[in-house]
Amino acid sequence: xxxxxxxxxxxxxxxxxxxxxxxxxxxxxxxxxxxxxxxxxxxxxxxxxxxxxxxxxxxxxxxxxxxxxxxxxxxxxxxxxxxxxxxxxxxxxxxxxxxxxxxxxxxxxxxxxxxxxxxxxxxxxxxxxxxxxxxxxxxxxxxxxxxxxxxxxxxxxxxxxxxxxxxxxxxxxxxxxxxxxxxxxxxxxxxxxxxxxxxxxxxxxxxxxxxxxxxxxxxxxxxxxxxxxxxxxxxxxxxxxxxxxxxxxxxxxxxxxxxxxxxxxxxxxxxxxxxxxxxxxxxxxxxxxxxxxxxxxxxxxxxxxxxxxxxxxxxxxxxxxxxxxxxxxxxxxxxxxxxxxxxxxxxxxxxxxxxxxxxxxxxxxxxxxxxxxxxxxxxxxxxxxx
Numbered sequence: 001x002x003x004x005x006x007x008x009x010x011x012x013x014x015x016x017x018x019x020x021x022x023x024x025x026x027x028x029x030x031x032x033x034x035x036x037x038x039x040x041x042x043x044x045x046x047x048x049x050x051x052x053x054x055x056x057x058x059x060x061x062x063x064x065x066x067x068x069x070x071x072x073x074x075x076x077x078x079x080x081x082x083x084x085x086x087x088x089x090x091x092x093x094x095x096x097x098x099x100x101x102x103x104x105x106x107x108x109x110x111x112x113x114x115x116x117x118x119x120x121x122x123x124x125x126x127x128x129x130x131x132x133x134x135x136x137x138x139x140x141x142x143x144x145x146x147x148x149x150x151x152x153x154x155x156x157x158x159x160x161x162x163x164x165x166x167x168x169x170x171x172x173x174x175x176x177x178x179x180x181x182x183x184x185x186x187x188x189x190x191x192x193x194x195x196x197x198x199x200x201x202x203x204x205x206x207x208x209x210x211x212x213x214x215x216x217x218x219x220x221x222x223x224x225x226x227x228x229x230x231x232x233x234x235x236x237x238x239x240x241x242x243x244x245x246x247x248x249x250x251x252x253x254x255x256x257x258x259x260x261x262x263x264x265x266x267x268x269x270x271x272x273x274x275x276x277x278x279x280x281x282x283x284x285x286x287x288x289x290x291x292x293x294x295x296x297x298x299x300x301x302x303x304x305x306x307x308x309x310x311x312x313x314x315x316x317x318x319x320x321x322x323x324x325x326x327x328x329x330x331x332x333x334x335x336x337x338x339x340x341x342x343x344x345x346x347x348x349x350x351x352x353x354x355x356x357x358x359x360x361x362x363x364x365x366x367x368x369x370x371x372x373x374x375x376x377x378x379x380x381x382x383x384x385x386x
Contacts, residue, residue: 079173079174137153
C-alpha cells in the first residue's frame with residue numbers, strides 16, 4: 001500500500017477545510033484528483049486514503065471513483081491523448097485519426113505505451129463540435145486534427161517535447177493537471193495563458209451582426225440583481241398590481257323568500273358560490289415553497305410530512321375529507337383466506353415446506369414399499385395427487 005506524502009496530507013486537510021463541517025464528504029471529488037496527482041491514477045490505496053480522511057467506507061469512495069471517467073483506475077501515462085469519435089468529429093474524420101494513432105502507438109483504448117508516456121483513449125464527446133475533429137492531450141485542445149498531425153503531436157511528446165495546444169496554456173503532465181483539478185494553482189511558467197474564442201465559436205455572432213439580428217430590448221450592461229433585490233422588485237410589482245385592481249362590488253341582497261347558499265366550510269354569502277379552494281374540497285392551506293431550505297430537505301419533507309411540516313396543496317388538487325372507501329367484503333375475505341393458506345416462509349426453507357407434510361409423505365412411501373408393486377403404484381399415485 002502506498003504511503004502518501006506529508007504534502008498530500010496537508011493539501012487534503014486544506015481541501016476539506018473549504019467545506020462546512022457537516023458537508024465534508026463534498027470534498028471527495030477534489031480529493032480523488034489529489035491522490036491521482038501523486039500516483040497517476042486512483043489506486044486502492046488512494047481510495048482507502050480518501051475514505052480515511054473523510055470518515056467514509058471504501059465502497060462509497062469507490063462508487064464515485066468508478067463513475068467519472070476522469071478518475072483512472074489503473075496506471076496512466078504522462079499524457080492522456082483523447083480522440084473524439086462521436087457523430088460530428090467522426091463524420092469529419094475522427095475515427096481515422098484514432099485508428100491511425102492506435103496503429104502507430106501499438107495500443108488500443110485505455111492502454112499505455114511501453115515507455116509510460118502515452119495513454120490513448122477514444123472519447124464520446126469533447127464538447128468542441130465546431131472545431132472537429134478534435135483531440136485533447138490532458139484535456140487541452142488540438143483542433144481540426146488530421147491523422148498525420150496527430151502522429152506528429154504524440155511523437156513530439158514521446159521525444160520529451162511539449163507542443164502548444166490550439167487553445168489554452170502550455171501542456172502539462174497528467175499529474176500536474178490533477179493538481180489543478182484538485183483546486184491548486186499551477187506555478188509553472190506559462191501555465192496560465194490568455195486567449196479569446198476561436199472563429200468557429202464566433203461564427204453565429206458574426207452572422208447575427210451581418211443581418212442585424214438581436215434580442216429586443218437587450219442591454220448587455222444590465223447588472224445582475226441579487227436575490228434580495230429581485231424579491232423586493234417582485235413585491236413592489238405585486239403591490240402595484242393589487243393597487244390597480246378595481247374594488248370588488250358590494251354583495252347584492254338575496255330576493256325575499258330565497259334561501260342563502262352555503263359554502264363547504266360555512267356561509268360564503270347569500271347567493272354567492274363558495275371560494276375556489278373550498279369548492280375543490282381542499283383540507284389544507286396553500287403553502288409557499290420554502291426557498292431557504294435545501295432541495296434534499298424539501299424532498300424529504302414532501303415524502304414524509306410530520307405534524308410540524310405543512311403539506312403543499314398544488315393548484316387543482318383535491319384532498320378528500322373522507323378516507324378511501326373500504327374494499328368489498330368478499331374481496332377482504334378472499335384476501336384473508338389466501339393469506340391464511342400461504343404461511344410465510346421460514347429462514348431455512350421455502351413456503352409450504354412444513355415438517356408435518358414431510359413426515360406424512362415419508363410414512364406413505366414406507367407403507368407403499370412394504371405392500372409390494374401394486375401398493376407402491378397406489379402410494380405413488382396418491383402422492384402425485386397430493
